[in-house]
Amino acid sequence: MNKYIAIIFLFLCSIFNLHIKAETLRSKQEIIIEVKILEKISVDITKKKPAKVFVIGYDKNYIKKYAKKLIVVDDCNKADIIIAKEEKDIIFSSCKKKIPGIALRYSLLKENKNFIGALFWYKGRPNLVFVSFRLKQFQIKLPKSYSKYIEEQIW
Numbered sequence: 001m002n003k004y005i006a007i008i009f010l011f012l013c014s015i016f017n018l019h020i021k022a023e024t025l026r027s028k029q030e031i032i033i034e035v036k037i038l039e040k041i042s043v044d045i046t047k048k049k050p051a052k053v054f055v056i057g058y059d060k061n062y063i064k065k066y067a068k069k070l071i072v073v074d075d076c077n078k079a080d081i082i083i084a085k086e087e088k089d090i091i092f093s094s095c096k097k098k099i100p101g102i103a104l105r106y107s108l109l110k111e112n113k114n115f116i117g118a119l120f121w122y123k124g125r126p127n128l129v130f131v132s133f134r135l136k137q138f139q140i141k142l143p144k145s146y147s148k149y150i151e152e153q154i155w
Contacts, residue, residue: 030121035066037119037126038083041102043069045116045140046080054079057086058104087111100138110154116140117149 042051050069054076063070063083073079076094082101087108101115109118109131116138117130128149135142135150142150 031062032066033126034119034121035062037128038063038102039067039070041117041119041128042081042083044143044146045100048080052078052080054082054099056082056084058083082114084108084115098138100134100140113137 038053042053043049045051050071052071052073053063054073055063060072063072076082076099077096079095079099082099083104084101085104085108098114101112103109103112103115103118104120106118106120106127106129109115109129113134115131116134117128119126119128121127130142130146130150131154132150132152
């Protein structure tokens with residue numbers, strides 16, 4: 001019995017370790033590209049330079065190091081936009097104002113109506129998608145250059 005528990009424990013530890021390593025295996029160039037895209041999107045959405053971002057589940061140091069037009073804030077009520085890699089209902093419910101978010105996983109875009117778009121990696125390339133009805137809910141009008149990234153529905 002103890003042998004099975006030990007095997008299960010080691011298996012779970014190895015899965016957790018692989019998850020941690022997967023984030024560190026990303027190249028510096030991928031991280032810089034991701035931050036630069038997030039910076040451009042955030043400025044275009046908020047029409048502010050610098051835009052104040054509240055970050056959930058993403059390394060804030062990447063934004064601080066590679067973005068010149070973004071300021072990371074620790075209070076979602078002071079943010080212009082939210083960038084999230086994981087779901088935290090508590091954060092969205094604690095915000096007094098409704099703040100649009102950019103998801104860093106497509107599944108988050110599907111799960112939470114505060115996300116207006118998603119930036120995620122698929123087959124080694126960044127993918128960008130916005131949901132038109134959510135942009136309208138937040139009264140966000142993106143420049144025409146984004147038209148090919150706007151979808152009518154979530155797939």
